[in-house]
Amino acid sequence: MSRFSSPRLRSLRPAAFGADPAGERLARIQRSPHFANGSFQNPLGARTRPSGSALEFAKIYFRKEERVRRTPSAPIPVHATTLADLARPPASGLRLTWMGHSSVLAEIDGRRVLFDPVWGERCSPFAFAGPKRLHPVPVPLAELGPVDAVVISHDHYDHLDLPSIKALAGADTVFAVPLGVGAHLERWGVPADRLRELDWHESTDIGGLTLTATPARHFCGRGLRNQQHTLWASWVVRGPEHRVFHSGDTGYFPGFQEIGAQHGPFDATMIQIGAYSDFWPKNHTDCTPVPGAWPDIHMHPGQGVQAHLDLQGHRPHGVLLPIHWGTFNLALHPWAEPGEWTVDVAEEVGQDVAVPLPGEPFEPSGVLPDSRWWRALSGPIARPWRRVGSSAAAASPFREGLDLAGER
DSSP states (O other): OGGGOHHHHHHHHHHHGGOOOOOHHHHHHHHHHHHEETTTOOOSSOOOOOOOOHHHHHHHHHHHHHHTTTTTTSOOOOOOTTHHHHTTTSSEEEEEEETTEEEEEEEEETTTESSOOSOOOOBBSSSSSSBBBBSSSSGGGGGGGOOOEEHHHOHHHHSOHHHHHHHHHTTTTTTETTTTHHHHHHTTTOGGGEEEOTTOEEEETTTTEEHHOOOOOOOOOOSSSOOSOSOOOEEEOOOOSSSEEESSOOOOOOOHHHHHHHOOSSSSSEEEEESOOOOOSSSSSOOOOOOTTOOOTOOOHHHHHHHHHHTTTSSOOSSSEEEEEEEEEEEOOOOOOOHHHHHHHHHTTTTTEEOOOOOOETTTSSSSOOOGGGGGOOOOOOOSSSSSOOOOHHHOOHHHHHHHHOOO
């Protein structure tokens, strides 16, 4: 037995670290076609550690003017009537409510699916440290009402939240998670018979919906020893009338085309567009990542819109809901930049995008929330994705997304 897995050391491990897969769960992991050389493998090679020196990162991170840009100038407002709005069934059969960061309630064909619920005050294993919420939760989790399925994309703290899972564990909710993540949930009180633990390309049926785990380009880990023994995933949810896609965390990769060809097109996608690296520290054409960058495992907004179009057969279709931004300060880029950049590129390529306040429900087939509400809380946004003196097409951040991700 490893000295790290002894019963005594496991008993001292903080609950928020979760649990390591063992027994038949570990055996199933080791049989996965996506597991090799002792760890899960990405569909396309990816660096999972920041580039550059820690000293240079600290200089940028703690510079006063940079800190000001990374936080809103006033409290972020939340939608005031979320619960009342949710009490009315969606007229179209599909409604999305962004609760902040990557947490989304999807009401689809009479069922309710909650993606990556993070209701905790910090995305951290500790209550006293770590990134803190920039806005309150729109509604208390206890008042949200019945949820048919909780879907987890991966086990990082800003996607898998111990307090939220414990609050949901006592309900009749079924949890759909990537392979290995069930070990965490069982430790936190979720019964094994309410877990659906999937490898990529596997599906489960919950209440008439088909949930499929699809590939993503990311990594995993919660404790001091991250062995890549829990999988990360994007998710497809298909109902009798509608289908949606949630990206989880991912770098851009060609697999979006394959997912779209097999499972799309989608009425709506929820795409990660925040916590990307600053690709252009001096000018827009300098593509050298800055220290602390995550160029392989998170997308910038240009790549996010490109991913959406890949999923839709390379054409504007459905609605893009940007996620993984606005709620926590997790990167060096200005706080409001992901929203501004996403709306710019979506307008230029003719793609419908919804940018609701946290807690503001909308139906993709109806009127979309499109106010740039963040501008009232942000300093000037430099918009470095637009080149001075160039045409609108050349200046498009989507154009640059194509260049970076591989133009077709």
